Amino acid sequence: MLGKSVAAFAFLTAGVALAQAPVATVQYSCAEGKSLSAEYFDGPTRTAPDGRPIPGGRVILTLADGKKLTLPQTLSGSGIRYANEGESFVFWSKGDTAFVEEGASQSVTYKDCVGRKK
Numbered sequence: 001m002l003g004k005s006v007a008a009f010a011f012l013t014a015g016v017a018l019a020q021a022p023v024a025t026v027q028y029s030c031a032e033g034k035s036l037s038a039e040y041f042d043g044p045t046r047t048a049p050d051g052r053p054i055p056g057g058r059v060i061l062t063l064a065d066g067k068k069l070t071l072p073q074t075l076s077g078s079g080i081r082y083a084n085e086g087e088s089f090v091f092w093s094k095g096d097t098a099f100v101e102e103g104a105s106q107s108v109t110y111k112d113c114v115g116r117k118k
Contacts, residue, residue: 020041022040022041023040023042024039024040025037025038025039025040025117025118026038026040026093026096026098026115026117026118027115027116027118028098028113028115029114029115029116030099030110030112030113030114031111031112031113032111034064034110034113036061036100036113037061037062038059038061038091038093038098039059039060040057041059041060042056042057043056043058044056048075052075054074054075055073055074055075056072056073057073057080057082058070058071058082059073059082059091061082061091063110069084071084076092079093079095080092080093080094088102089101089102090102093115096114096115097112097113097114097115098110098113098115099111099112100113
């Protein structure tokens, strides 16, 4: 019986060890009274078909309306870029600023966002 309890404890604590904590959490205040929260995570680098390295990070965004999105990090010329697979939702951040583009026309729906770490 004790052996089963130890095995169960080891299994449960291994799951806890695998849970990754964000490297940073930032609360952004944006134009038009909007806000969003971003939890940034590191991850392993991947390789693009053309051989370029793709950062392996991800972000969990919580928008002002409570909607939550998890986006993988994508290639960016400047700053950090996260996008869903169809790129219909893109989150950009650089320094303490950020913005969000949505839809096929890439309309900026969250703009002039300025962040502060929690």
